[in-house]
Amino acid sequence: MAAPKKVCIVGSGNWGSAIAKIVGLNAGRSSKFDSTVKMWVFEELVDGQKLTEIINTEHENVKYLPGHRLPENVVAVADLVEAVSGADILLFVIPHQFISRVCDTIRGKIKQDALGLSLIKGVDEGPDGLKLISEVIREKLGISVSVLMGANIANEVADEKFCETTIGSKDKAQGALLKDLMQTEHFRVTVVEEADVVEICGALKNIVAVGAGFCDGLGFGDNTKAAVIRLGLMEMIAFARLFCSAGPVSSETFLESCGVADLITTCYGGRNRRVAEAFAKTGRSLEELEKEMLNGQKLQGPATAAEVHIILKNKNLLDNGRFLTLRIPSHWMQCLMMMMMMMQCNSKLISQQLH
Numbered sequence: 001m002a003a004p005k006k007v008c009i010v011g012s013g014n015w016g017s018a019i020a021k022i023v024g025l026n027a028g029r030s031s032k033f034d035s036t037v038k039m040w041v042f043e044e045l046v047d048g049q050k051l052t053e054i055i056n057t058e059h060e061n062v063k064y065l066p067g068h069r070l071p072e073n074v075v076a077v078a079d080l081v082e083a084v085s086g087a088d089i090l091l092f093v094i095p096h097q098f099i100s101r102v103c104d105t106i107r108g109k110i111k112q113d114a115l116g117l118s119l120i121k122g123v124d125e126g127p128d129g130l131k132l133i134s135e136v137i138r139e140k141l142g143i144s145v146s147v148l149m150g151a152n153i154a155n156e157v158a159d160e161k162f163c164e165t166t167i168g169s170k171d172k173a174q175g176a177l178l179k180d181l182m183q184t185e186h187f188r189v190t191v192v193e194e195a196d197v198v199e200i201c202g203a204l205k206n207i208v209a210v211g212a213g214f215c216d217g218l219g220f221g222d223n224t225k226a227a228v229i230r231l232g233l234m235e236m237i238a239f240a241r242l243f244c245s246a247g248p249v250s251s252e253t254f255l256e257s258c259g260v261a262d263l264i265t266t267c268y269g270g271r272n273r274r275v276a277e278a279f280a281k282t283g284r285s286l287e288e289l290e291k292e293m294l295n296g297q298k299l300q301g302p303a304t305a306a307e308v309h310i311i312l313k314n315k316n317l318l319d320n321g322r323f324l325t326l327r328i329p330s331h332w333m334q335c336l337m338m339m340m341m342m343m344q345c346n347s348k349l350i351s352q353q354l355h
């Protein structure tokens with residue numbers, strides 16, 4: 001029988017910690033996986049105590065997932081290289097702006113036949129245009145990478161409220177192994193082959209959520225928000241058809257949890273919608289609102305919007321009526337422009353974070 005696979009979770013924010021509950025449980029009860037799951041924690045002090053120490057003694061991530069007990073076989077490790085060494089499966093679950101630096105730190109220090117699974121929602125913009133986060137990982141580490149995206153607000157997953165998710169994997173055997181690791185009674189996994197489309201959906205829905213937040217902040221009703229969601233979905237499909245040219249882009253993928261379901265949940269419940277609503281209501285800066293409202297968690301929508309804007313601009317696709325169309329209300333457009341201006345002021349900072 002094959003040796004049990006060692007699993008490492010690279011990241012321990014809100015989603016990383018919710019995933020640690022699932023993976024710890026499954027690894028603890030399946031002979032396919034080593035029962036110890038390492039979780040890399042970006043070390044910080046919480047009330048004067050190291051977060052890793054709190055997690056390893058109290059089995060709770062009191063900062064990013066308070067009120068949820070993590071399985072005792074999940075071990076927090078502050079040293080990134082130590083956490084990933086010897087792992088057969090690496091789950092990447094950090095805000096996308098940190099992925100390049102993390103990969104650079106572990107390059108050459110991981111098993112060469114390790115499998116990656118990216119749960120990161122976002123895109124990068126390289127010299128040739130769009131770059132998926134899975135591509136960044138694949139290129140920097142030379143490993144095979146699948147993705148997991150879906151209508152999965154972390155706190156609800158941690159509460160074991162039923163939900164679905166989508167794994168995108170071009171390799172059937174890898175997809176099946178990752179499904180064994182991730183699926184529980186409450187967290188149902190579907191595996192599809194169009195991994196790039198799954199990932200694009202996960203990134204772009206955060207931009208639409210920002211639009212939904214503007215709608216709420218400007219006092220538009222549910223009908224308007226439904227229109228924003230519908231237009232957003234159309235643009236996600238158009239974007240995927242343009243940029244996922246290496247394989248098919250089928251409508252069915254947008255009907256999986258990673259597509260329409262994630263879009264709906266994010267436009268009603270997610271942090272990007274919440275902060276965008278506050279932005280439209282108060283006009284205060286995104287940094288201020290992120291700091292005040294999210295307790296260390298990171299916003300993804302505005303940074304992804306800025307990256308996608310640059311990608312479309314470089315391809316001369318902004319003014320051809322295909323993207324960011326003028327069908328949307330003008331107040332909403334003003335908010336978007338204001339946010340873009342702020343993001344442009346911050347673009348230096350973003351590019352420093354990205355590279």
Ligand SMILES: NC(=O)c1ccc[n+]([C@@H]2O[C@H](COP(=O)([O-])OP(=O)(O)OC[C@H]3O[C@@H](n4cnc5c(N)ncnc54)[C@H](O)[C@@H]3O)[C@@H](O)[C@H]2O)c1
Nearest residue numbers: 012013014015016042093094095098120121153154297298
């Ligand atoms: N939270 C959700 O509901 C949810 C659901 C699905 C997917 N996601 C995606 O998962 C990814 C991770 O999000 P999250 O919610 O777990 O994170 P988070 O926003 O809750 O937490 C931020 C994390 O970043 C870490 N961090 C801060 N500075 C860092 C640095 N310089 N380098 C590395 N790490 C640093 C913090 O320690 C913390 O663990 C994102 O791409 C997000 O879009 C989140």
